[in-house]
Amino acid sequence: MNILVINCGSSSLKYQLIDSETENVLAKGLCERIGIDGALTHQPAGKDKIKSTPAMPNHKVAIQLVIDQLTDAENGVVKSLDEISAVGHRVVHGGEKFTSSCVITDDVIKEIEACNVFAPLHNPAALIGINACKELMPGLPMVAVFDTAFHQTMPPKAYLYAIPHEYYEKYGVRRYGFHGTSHQYVAGKAAQMLGKAPEDLKLIICHLGNGASVSAVNGGKCVDTSMGLTPLEGLVMGTRSGDLDPAILEFIAEKENLSLSEVMDVLNKKSGVMGLSGVSSDFRDVKAAAEAGNETAAHALEVHRYRVAKYIGAYAAAMNGVDAIAFTAGLGENDDESRAVIAEYLGYLGAYIDPERNDVHGEDAIISTDDSKVTLLCVPTNEELMIARDTAALVK
Numbered sequence: 002m003n004i005l006v007i008n009c010g011s012s013s014l015k016y017q018l019i020d021s022e023t024e025n026v027l028a029k030g031l032c033e034r035i036g037i038d039g040a041l042t043h044q045p046a047g048k049d050k051i052k053s054t055p056a057m058p059n060h061k062v063a064i065q066l067v068i069d070q071l072t073d074a075e076n077g078v079v080k081s082l083d084e085i086s087a088v089g090h091r092v093v094h095g096g097e098k099f100t101s102s103c104v105i106t107d108d109v110i111k112e113i114e115a116c117n118v119f120a121p122l123h124n125p126a127a128l129i130g131i132n133a134c135k136e137l138m139p140g141l142p143m144v145a146v147f148d149t150a151f152h153q154t155m156p157p158k159a160y161l162y163a164i165p166h167e168y169y170e171k172y173g174v175r176r177y178g179f180h181g182t183s184h185q186y187v188a189g190k191a192a193q194m195l196g197k198a199p200e201d202l203k204l205i206i207c208h209l210g211n212g213a214s215v216s217a218v219n220g221g222k223c224v225d226t227s228m229g230l231t232p233l234e235g236l237v238m239g240t241r242s243g244d245l246d247p248a249i250l251e252f253i254a255e256k257e258n259l260s261l262s263e264v265m266d267v268l269n270k271k272s273g274v275m276g277l278s279g280v281s282s283d284f285r286d287v288k289a290a291a292e293a294g295n296e297t298a299a300h301a302l303e304v305h306r307y308r309v310a311k312y313i314g315a316y317a318a319a320m321n322g323v324d325a326i327a328f329t330a331g332l333g334e335n336d337d338e339s340r341a342v343i344a345e346y347l348g349y350l351g352a353y354i355d356p357e358r359n360d361v362h363g364e365d366a367i368i369s370t371d372d373s374k375v376t377l378l379c380v381p382t383n384e385e386l387m388i389a390r391d392t393a394a395l396v397k
């Protein structure tokens with residue numbers, strides 16, 4: 002069956018049409034600048050990208066344009082909407098309510114709304130997409146796939162913060178974790194590549210993109226992850242600080258005469274390798290600057306890689322061992338140098354990278370030596386495929 006996968010942001014929308022039997026992508030694309038002017042990129046499989054700039058005043062218009070592209074006589078990939086069996090939506094925050102993907106009903110929509118407080122930028126956008134699809138494709142089954150769901154197996158010792166317990170009870174302040182769809186996909190793929198059952202493996206998944214998180218997956222279940230109540234905690238990211246001393250917030254607010262929400266803005270949008278290097282949030286730019294002799298840029302990369310290595314160490318301890326460590330997402334899949342530097346910290350685990358095998362970019366590969374006790378892997382993530390799989394399974 003053909004599944005339309007929708008990933009809605011506040012001003013953008015990514016889509017893929019996936020044949021769930023063959024798992025082939027029939028077409029994919031991106032609507033950008035929704036509510037501003039509008040830009041559409043549509044790519045049928047095996048053909049060139051088609052770019053256009055139709056007016057896109059809102060998400061409903063954007064989704065109608067996506068439907069028009071998919072059913073277009075020339076560049077479409079299906080004859081009519083009848084050839085689309087279901088829609089799978091990426092939803093960032095499912096709170097404690099959603100431990101797995103689910104078919105979208107009015108009650109589910111209400112529950113997603115209740116989680117808006119934790120993801121005020123992301124969840125409302127997903128809901129707009131869900132409601133627009135409901136109007137434009139009435140009766141078509143829809144499924145919500147949550148970034149937080151895979152992490153719901155974490156035990157209390159991993160998800161509780163050491164603050165007054167009433168904040169958890171009253172407001173749900175706890176670690177939720179994000180990128181769960183990616184962590185789950187990569188954990189499954191890693192098990193497959195190792196020829197083992199997920200139940201028999203201790204895995205550490207490093208999702209290193211602009212946003213970045215690490216997870217510890219024991220026996221196929223997530224037992225810890227680096228992002229927290231929000232995606233700000235954990236690793237150093239493109240523009241996000243990750244872990245820091247909470248006292249810094251008050252200190253900077255006083256010194257710079259900023260409100261708390263202004264400090265939060267700095268931590269979310271002006272920190273990470275962007276803030277450290279002053280060069281860019283894009284790791285490629287920061288690398289280029291470091292190679293050209295910019296010492297602050299070099300330090301930014303060191304801080305980033307060191308933090309990843311520390312999390313790997315923490316999660317190896319949390320699971321009392323690790324069988325394999327997988328690198329995924331933009332940087333994890335492509336940046337062999339970062340992988341090599343991170344691996345230098347892992348000798349005590351008996352993990353050794355093979356420089357030749359590590360010369361791999363965006364492909365599934367084992368990158369450790371044959372005698373490495375811990376297998377190191379490069380695994381390109383595929384969140385859209387995971388969403389299509391869950392959607393197909395739930396609407397069958």
Ligand code: ADP
Binds near residue numbers: 213239286331332
């Ligand atoms: P997100 O989905 O979080 O926006 P991605 O997973 O697409 O991010 O990753 C984007 C990041 O990956 C960018 O910061 C980019 O610099 C980095 N990246 C991609 N390719 C490379 C590479 N070859 N070397 C270093 N960094 C890379």
